[in-house]
């Protein structure tokens with residue numbers, strides 16, 4: 001088992017922040033951790049990596065107790081950039097990790113190129129921009145080729161090119177069997193990374209595979225939009241125009257078949273029908289709309 005968290009509870013004084021979390025991950029994959037500010041994502045990741053003590057429950061990573069220090073070689077955690085040392089250079093940080101984890105220092109060059117931080121590697125971190133710090137944090141967590149990678153808001157401050165680069169790196173790591181748990185508020189990026197999302201709500205996790213969640217919503221391409229609009233209006237069938245030539249239809253009282261029949265009966269050619277998958281943002285809105293974040 002890659003991750004086995006059972007009934008994890010965490011309290012800050014009287015506030016119960018994690019209310020009995022259960023996570024079982026048996027095969028390598030990317031999982032997104034999504035939830036409003038203050039919902040407990042960082043607390044969960046900090047508990048998993050033993051930076052915080054838990055009040056109840058158990059955590060196993062890669063078949064070992066999360067307190068086992070040998071996990072250090074196989075589990076990486078990308079945290080907030082406050083863990084960086086302003087007086088040290090990026091190179092110093094990476095060299096330190098190589099020494100501590102017995103990693104060949106030739107890996108530094110490789111990882112620096114991969115992340116794209118060559119030009120400022122030898123600058124002191126206090127002179128780094130937010131995005132540069134994020135690049136360094138990424139380099140620091142992938143240099144040991146972890147089996148399990150936990151990431152708290154890794155996209156923080158990244159420009160679009162860097163965000164795409166980070167996405168490609170994560171997808172490549174997943175391809176070679178790295179399990180990644182990534183917390184993020186960037187739901188578009190999440191959609192590009194994974195369909196498996198753990199929504200954090202009221203200190204509990206709601207695990208969902210968006211692949212299984214299909215709205216009854218379809219995009220129907222037709223040859224003659226004007227005529228289609230006319231006949232649908234005449235029949236009182238609800239739709240919206242996604243773009244020229246594409247009608248968006250959501251099944252309700254009117255079934256998809258009735259929608260198609262209406263177009264067929266009026267000799268309107270249907271070019272394609274696509275089922276619309278639910279994206280992370282839509283699901284998030286369904287789950288959290290109207291709820292104030294902490």
Ligand SMILES: Nc1ncnc2c1ncn2[C@@H]1O[C@H](COP(=O)(O)OP(=O)(O)OP(=O)(O)O)[C@@H](O)[C@H]1O
Nearest residue numbers: 012013017035036037038039040041042043044294
């Ligand atoms: N050291 C602490 N002492 C007391 N309360 C804390 C501490 N750290 C976090 N909390 C509280 O625990 C709750 C969860 O915080 P946490 O940082 O885990 O949320 P989060 O989901 O990571 O939020 P964000 O999306 O804003 O990063 C919040 O109510 C927060 O105020």
